[in-house]
Each structure stands twice: as structure tokens, then as C-alpha cells.
Amino acid sequence: MNCQLCQNELDAYLEGTLPQGTGIQVAEHLKKCSVCSESFQLLTLANKVMDAEMKVQSNPFLVTRIMAGIEEMENQSASFQHIPAYQKVFKPILISVSLAAAIFFGVFLGSTYLSAESHQRIPVELSYMNDAALESIDLFSQL
Numbered sequence: 264m265n266c267q268l269c270q271n272e273l274d275a276y277l278e279g280t281l282p283q284g285t286g287i288q289v290a291e292h293l294k295k296c297s298v299c300s301e302s303f304q305l306l307t308l309a310n311k312v313m314d315a316e317m318k319v320q321s322n323p324f325l326v327t328r329i330m331a332g333i334e335e336m337e338n339q340s341a342s343f344q345h346i347p348a349y350q351k352v353f354k355p356i357l358i359s360v361s362l363a364a365a366i367f368f369g370v371f372l373g374s375t376y377l378s379a380e381s382h383q384r385i386p387v388e389l390s391y392m393n394d395a396a397l398e399s400i401d402l403f404s405q406l
């Protein structure tokens with residue numbers, strides 16, 4: 264038996280599914296060949312690791328605990344929605360008060376600006392100006 268044949272049969276040899284004659288040949292080759300016995304040891308190790316990982320089962324209570332945690336969070340948020348009964352009253356009041364304050368402030372600001380403007384006198388020359396005469400449509404039609 265050569266190395267390539269031996270390597271091909273290693274899986275079946277490990278599982279014990281090889282015909283008896285082939286199994287004996289593989290075992291004899293493994294005793295003689297260090298390369299193949301090394302890869303056989305690696306394969307055995309890999310199988311052990313995979314077996315160990317398959318034995319690790321998920322905690323059956325994990326799902327229950329997560330679902331209970333989610334339910335608890337939902338209950339808490341539901342109870343938070345119950346608390347602001349006073350907020351239902353205060354929030355519209357606060358909004359309308361701030362809106363009224365903003366409107367009052369705007370009217371106040373506008374009235375002070377207008378009163379400051381009205382104090383200024385219009386120059387006399389401006390009252391003599393005729394805007395209609397400054398830019399007549401006839402002027403544009405001649406162009």
C-alpha cells in the first residue's frame with residue numbers, strides 16, 4: 264500500500280468501515296510511514312474536536328430566559344406609557360403656552376420696530392418725487 268491509497272482510506276479506517284483486509288494493510292502502513300501516521304493522528308484529533316462540539320448543546324433555558332427578558336422589557340415600556348397621565352395634560356399646555364409666548368414676542372418685536380420707524384420723518388424731497396415719472400413704460404418701449 265502506498266501513501267496516497269493510505270491517505271484516501273484514512274477516513275474509512277477511522278470509522279471502521281473498511282473491509283478487514285484493507286484495514287490491516289492501512290494499519291501496517293501506518294506503523295511504517297511517519298507521514299501517514301501523522302495525518303492519521305491529525306484526523307483523529309479533528310474528529311475528537313468535532314465530536315466535542317457536537318456534544319455542546321444549547322441551554323434549553325436560554326430561550327426561555329431571553330423571552331422572559333423581552334416580555335419584562337415590554338411590560339416596563341407599557342408601564343412607562345401608563346405613567347404620563349399628567350403628561351397628557353401638561354404637554355398640550357406647555358406647547359400652547361410656548362406658542363402663545365412666541366406669538367406675543369413676535370407681535371411685540373414687530374410693533375417696536377414699526378414704532379421706531381414711524382418716529383423718523385420722511386424727507387421733504389421724497390414727497391415731491393413721482394415714482395411713475397421716473398421709470399415710464401414709454402422709455403422701455405423706445406428701446
Ligand SMILES: [Zn+2]
Nearest residue numbers: 266269296299
Ligand atoms: Zn504513507
